[in-house]
Amino acid sequence: xxxxxxxxxxxxxxxxxxxxxxxxxxxxxxxxxxxxxxxxxxxxxxxxxxxxxxxxxxxxxxxxxxxxxxxxxxxxxxxxxxxxxxxxxxxxxxxxxxxxxxxxxxxxxxxxxxxxxxxxxxxxxxxxxxxxxxxxxxxxxxxxxxxxxxxxxxxxxxxxxxxxxxxxxxxxxxxxxxxxxxxxxxxxxxxxxxxxxxxxxxxxxxxxxxxxxxxxxxxxxxxxxxxxxxxxxxxxxxxxxxxxxxxxxxxxxxxxxxxxx
Numbered sequence: 618x619x620x621x622x623x624x625x626x627x628x629x630x631x632x633x634x635x636x637x638x639x640x641x642x643x644x645x646x647x648x649x650x651x652x653x654x655x656x657x658x659x660x661x662x663x664x665x666x667x668x669x670x671x672x673x674x675x676x677x678x679x680x681x682x683x684x685x686x687x688x689x690x691x692x693x694x695x696x697x698x699x700x701x702x703x704x705x706x707x708x709x710x711x712x713x714x715x716x717x718x719x720x721x722x723x724x725x726x727x728x729x730x731x732x733x734x735x736x737x738x739x740x741x742x743x744x745x746x747x748x749x750x751x752x753x754x755x756x757x758x759x760x761x762x763x764x765x766x767x768x769x770x771x772x773x774x775x776x777x778x779x780x781x782x783x784x785x786x787x788x789x790x791x792x793x794x795x796x797x798x799x800x801x802x803x804x805x806x807x808x809x810x811x812x813x814x815x816x817x818x819x820x821x822x823x824x825x826x827x828x829x830x831x832x833x834x835x836x837x838x839x840x841x842x843x844x845x846x847x848x849x850x851x852x853x854x855x856x857x858x859x860x861x862x863x864x865x866x867x868x869x870x871x872x873x874x875x876x877x878x
Contacts, residue, residue, distance in 0.1 A: 618847065618862050619648045619869040620840040621789055622708075622742070622769055622818035625672070626651060626661040629822045629837050637839050638669060644841035647671060647866070648875060650818075652742070652769075654679035654708050656693050666702040673875065675742045676700070677707035683718035683726035691729050698737040704873040706734040707742030708769060714747040724751065731759045740872055741766035743786075749777045753784075760784050765872050770820050772799075775806045782814060787872055789816045792826035792838060795849050807853050816872070817850065817865045819843050 620641075630637060641649065651666055653659030653676045662674035676697040678686050697703060709730040711723050718726070734741050743766055745752045756766070767787040771778065781788065788810050794800045822837035826845045833842075844858070847865070851858040870876070 618644075618646050618817070618843050619650075619866045620646055620819050620821075620843050621650050621767065621816050621869050621873070622652050622791070623649050623821040623840050624652050624654075624823070625649065625665060625821070626653075626658050627822055637841075638672075641840040642671075644844060646840045646843060648673060648869070649840050650675060650704060650742075650873070652708050652820075653677055653697075655682040655685065656690060656697075659694070659697055663697060663700050663702055672702075673704045673873065674700075674702050675705040675707050676703045677705075677709040677730055677742065678726050679708045679744060680710055680712040680723040680726070680748075681715065681717040683723040686722065686726035686729065690726075691733070694730070694733055695736070698733060698739060703739065704875065705740050705742040705767075706730055706737060708744045709741065710744035711748035711752045712744060712746045713751075720751075723748075724755070727752070727755060731755065731763065734764070735759065735762040738764050740764050743768050744770070745773070749773060749780075753777075753780055756784060756786075767816055767872060769818065770824070772803060774802060775809065778806055778809055782810070787814050787816050787868060789818045790846065790850060791818050791820045792824040792842070792846050794853070795826040795828040795846065797827060804853055807850060812864050813868060815850075815861075815865055816868055817843060817846050817861070819846065 651662040659676035666672040666674040825838040
């Protein structure tokens with residue numbers, strides 16, 4: 618299996634990362650992409666991926682951190698994206714739900730990262746919350762220049778799903794789909810994702826699948842839980858877990874070109 622998004626540089630992993638990675642191997646996790654959300658975390662993700670086999674990184678600036686984006690950020694990201702272990706630009710996009718950075722700052726930072734995605738020829742690792750209209754318009758304008766994208770941790774509605782798919786993007790599904798409270802809409806539309814556009818991720822340490830039992834359900838999320846997400850998706854799509862695992866691994870390989878890293 619391939620976990621396309623885990624925040625392994627998060628402080629919640631600082632005391633047990635070795636154990637987490639060993640448990641991931643035992644759970645048949647072949648590759649993990651460590652998410653970068655600003656310059657320091659992108660550098661940390663690259664450092665981690667350089668240290669451990671099977672780890673890769675993204676480099677980008679999350680919309681929450683967009684206020685910090687300047688010319689230096691652009692230049693530093695350009696250099697980070699040349700690292701052989703970096704497989705995507707991001708996490709980047711727009712978040713008009715929390716607005717930790719202004720809309721104008723977010724749009725500027727995202728526009729600059731779309732330029733970097735074009736020049737680096739690496740796919741986008743996208744974040745979007747309550748900003749679909751603006752983000753879709755920006756992506757549509759650049760869709761012929763970029764080398765693909767995944768909508769990370771997709772939690773949107775059917776209209777957004779269909780339009781992202783029309784752009785040819787991959788859809789990343791996390792443990793959100795396992796939530797019997799918040800995940801119902803996603804559960805109802807997951808069959809609309811073609812086999813060749815589905816990706817799975819944990820977003821660890823967040824979004825622990827609520828299909829887990831007992832203490833596991835309340836514990837921090839880890840890449841080893843990816844199989845539970847795959848199994849639940851398989852159930853919803855009336856497919857086998859083995860099919861989901863094989864298909865999503867092939868999709869991740871295609872989008873991120875791990876063999877060349």
